[in-house]
Amino acid sequence: MSKTTNKFSPEVRERAVRMVSEHRADHRSEWDALVSIAGKIGCTAETLRRWCRDDAGRRAEPAALADDDRARLKLLEREVKELRRANEILRKASAYFAMAELDRPGR
Incomplete structure (x- = not known):
């Protein structure tokens, strides 16, 4: 207090x-x-x-924030959302292929 x-x-x-x-x-x-x-x-x-x-x-x-700044901010926020989604997809794909590599018999 x-x-x-x-x-x-x-x-x-x-x-x-x-x-x-x-x-x-x-x-x-x-x-x-x-x-x-x-x-x-x-x-x-x-x-x-x-x-x-x-x-x-x-x-x-x-x-x-002027109108053009608001529009730019909205565009950037949308881009960040798309990039985060793409990173998540790449992270999952990387994990999938890493597991596939471990399951593959030795050379």
Whole structure:
């Protein structure tokens, strides 16, 4: 069992991340904005940075693959499936011929 507790609700996290993006222009760097906002909500700047990174990753996932990338991925997955099937057939054939070789009388 973890000794850490989840002190901040998802709503507070979302608001803090939104505040960072809204007030980024008011500060010299993103880190300055993180430090400022983290102090206001009572978390560390590193925690807030992690929330921002996680949020950016969640938003980027659905849009990450364009239609042509999806088509290519589907094609590659189909090819991998066919190659695995072919490897299985070759593995079985190899075992069959190895057994036949062992059953053959000596030369």
